[in-house]
Amino acid sequence: MKLIVTIPCYNEEENLEAVIKEVPRSLPGIDVVEVIVIDDGSTDRTIEVAKEAGADHVVPNKENKGLARTFERALWEALQHGADIIVNTDGDNHYDQSRIGDLIKPILEEKAEIVIGSRKNLNTKNKTLNKIGSYVMTSWAGLPKYDVSTGFRAYTKEAAMRLQIYSTHTYVHTTLMSAHDSGLVTVEVPIPDRVVDRPSRLINSIPEHIWKAGWNIVRNIVVFRPMRFFGSFGLIIAIIGAVPLIRFIYFFAIGEGSGHLQSIIIGTMLILLGYINVVLGLLGSSIGWHRKVTEEVLYRLKKAELDK
Numbered sequence: 560m561k562l563i564v565t566i567p568c569y570n571e572e573e574n575l576e577a578v579i580k581e582v583p584r585s586l587p588g589i590d591v592v593e594v595i596v597i598d599d600g601s602t603d604r605t606i607e608v609a610k611e612a613g614a615d616h617v618v619p620n621k622e623n624k625g626l627a628r629t630f631e632r633a634l635w636e637a638l639q640h641g642a643d644i645i646v647n648t649d650g651d652n653h654y655d656q657s658r659i660g661d662l663i664k665p666i667l668e669e670k671a672e673i674v675i676g677s678r679k680n681l682n683t684k685n686k687t688l689n690k691i692g693s694y695v696m697t698s699w700a701g702l703p704k705y706d707v708s709t710g711f712r713a714y715t716k717e718a719a720m721r722l723q724i725y726s727t728h729t730y731v732h733t734t735l736m737s738a739h740d741s742g743l744v745t746v747e748v749p750i751p752d753r754v755v756d757r758p759s760r761l762i763n764s765i766p767e768h769i770w771k772a773g774w775n776i777v778r779n780i781v782v783f784r785p786m787r788f789f790g791s792f793g794l795i796i797a798i799i800g801a802v803p804l805i806r807f808i809y810f811f812a813i814g815e816g817s818g819h820l821q822s823i824i825i826g827t828m829l830i831l832l833g834y835i836n837v838v839l840g841l842l843g844s845s846i847g848w849h850r851k852v853t854e855e856v857l858y859r860l861k862k863a864e865l866d867k
C-alpha cells in the first residue's frame with residue numbers, strides 16, 4: 560500500500576521544510592510514503608527547499624496556473640507514481656502532518672473513499688468567509704455539513720480517478736460536489752489546525768476572493784444541481800405570477816374582467832420567466848447525464864492508462 564502526500568505550493572520557501580519533515584514516513588498499514596511537491600511557478604526558493612527537505616518528487620508548472628489546476632495535476636502525478644492513497648496538504652504548515660495516520664484510517668478500514676480533516680477551530684484569518692462558503696455549500700448545494708474549505712484530505716486511488724475539477728480558482732468546493740455526485744463515500748475526521756501568519760497565497764484581496772470563490776460555487780451548483788438552481792427559482796417565480804393571474808380570472812368570472820391589464824401582464828411575464836427557468840433546469844439535468852457519461856469514459860481511460 561503506497562501513500563503519496565501531495566503539496567501544491569506557491570512561494571512556500573518559509574514553511575515548506577517544516578511541512579515535509581513532519582510527514583510521517585512510516586505508518587501502520589502503509590508500505591511506502593512519498594512526498595510530491597507541485598510548484599506553481601514560485602518566484603522564491605520553493606523548489607530548492609522542497610528538494611533539500613526530502614521531497615521525493617518535485618514537479619514544476621511552467622507558469623502559475625492557480626491552485627485548482629495544480630491540485631488536478633497533483634492527483635494525476637500521484638496516480639502515475641503508483642499511489643493507493645493520496646493525502647493532500649498545504650505548504651504553509653496550517654495542518655498537522657503528524658495526524659496523517661488519523662486521516663487515512665477510515666480509508667484503511669474501508670469505511671471511506673475521501674476523508675476530510677475537519678478544522679474544528681478554524682484558525683484562519685478568513686473565518687467569516689469560510690463560514691459563508693460552508694453555509695452555501697451545505698444549504699444551497701446540498702452537501703452534508705463538512706468543513707468545505709479545508710485542503711487537508713485523503714483520497715483513495717479510485718476517488719482520485721473519479722474526481723472532476725470544475726474550477727480554475729480553488730479545488731476545495733468543486734471536489735466535494737464532484738465526490739457527492741459520484742457517490743464517493745466521504746467522512747470527516749476532526750483535526751486541529753494551526754494559526755498561520757503569512758499572507759494567503761490564494762486570496763489577494765477579500766473582494767477578489769469573494770468574486771472568484773462565489774463564482775466558482777455558483778458555477779458548480781449550476782453544473783451539479785441545475786434543477787435546484789434554475790428549477791426552484793422558476794417554480795417560485797411562476798407561483799408568484801399565478802397570484803395576479805388567478806385574481807384576474809376571479810374578476811373575469813364575476814363579470815368585472817376589464818381594467819385588470821396590469822395583473823395579466825405581470826402574471827403572464829412571471830409565469831413565462833418561471834417556465835423558462837424550469838426548462839433551463841431540465842436542460843441542465845439532461846446535460847448532466849451527458850457529463851456523467853463523459854466522466855465515466857474519462858475514468859476508464861485513466862484506469863487503462865494507469866493499468867498499463
Ligand SMILES: Nc1nc2c(ncn2[C@@H]2O[C@H](COP(=O)(O)OP(=O)(O)O)[C@@H](O)[C@H]2O)c(=O)[nH]1
Nearest residue numbers: 567568569599625626629649650651759760761
Ligand atoms: N499551485 C498553487 N498553489 C497555490 C496557489 N495559491 C495558493 N497555493 C497553495 O495552496 C495552499 C493553500 O494556500 P493558502 O495561501 O494557505 O490559502 P488559505 O489558507 O486559504 O489562505 C498552499 O499550499 C499554497 O502554497 C497558486 O496560485 N497555485
Ligand SMILES: [Mg+2]
Nearest residue numbers: 649651653755
Ligand atoms: Mg493556508
